[in-house]
Amino acid sequence: MNADFQRRVKNTIQLDPEELAQKKKFMELALEEGRKAMNSGAGGPFGAVIVRNNEVVSCGYNMVFETLDPTAHAEIVAIRNATQKLGQLDLSDCELFTTCEPCPQCLAATYWAGISRIYYGITQEENVKMGFPGAKRMYEAFEKHGSDKQVVVFAYEDICQKLMAEWLKKDAQEKQYY
Numbered sequence: 001m002n003a004d005f006q007r008r009v010k011n012t013i014q015l016d017p018e019e020l021a022q023k024k025k026f027m028e029l030a031l032e033e034g035r036k037a038m039n040s041g042a043g044g045p046f047g048a049v050i051v052r053n054n055e056v057v058s059c060g061y062n063m064v065f066e067t068l069d070p071t072a073h074a075e076i077v078a079i080r081n082a083t084q085k086l087g088q089l090d091l092s093d094c095e096l097f098t099t100c101e102p103c104p105q106c107l108a109a110t111y112w113a114g115i116s117r118i119y120y121g122i123t124q125e126e127n128v129k130m131g132f133p134g135a136k137r138m139y140e141a142f143e144k145h146g147s148d149k150q151v152v153v154f155a156y157e158d159i160c161q162k163l164m165a166e167w168l169k170k171d172a173q174e175k176q177y178y
């Protein structure tokens with residue numbers, strides 16, 4: 001167990017064992033989703049379920065191969081299904097059950113959606129051992145620099161600022177901050 005993993009596990013809250021036992025069915029459902037992805041060839045063996053008030057709102061499985069969409073991770077699919085079903089962007093009263101520790105993209109998506117809690121059963125370290133290096137590599141890149149400076153270039157500020165200036169000129173009632 002490396003230091004990074006130890007630190008993250010230490011920051012994980014300890015839940016009431018009874019609560020965990022009661023909610024286990026949601027992770028089992030997420031596992032079923034992951035199996036669908038794996039056995040259909042739609043994507044990697046990852047599944048996710050979104051729950052509100054102890055009721056399933058949506059499910060999702062990894063669909064990157066089927067959709068040729070590198071962002072179609074189980075968590076993203078489940079979030080999109082949940083917001084469509086509920087007709088709102090805000091998922092702050094929802095919990096996410098995902099079979100694997102979220103990658104940076106999916107973790108960020110949970111922040112955008114305001115999801116209140118994430119449960120995961122496989123760490124990124126274990127994921128790497130199985131041959132999935134992507135997410136851990138991204139976390140490491142973010143820790144070092146905030147972003148990979150070879151990939152992310154700050155440029156064209158003048159023309160990008162013009163769009164923001166147009167936005168600022170709009171009437172207050174036309175603006176939605178998210």
Ligand SMILES: [Zn+2]
Pocket residue numbers: 073074075102103104105106107
């Ligand atoms: Zn992801």
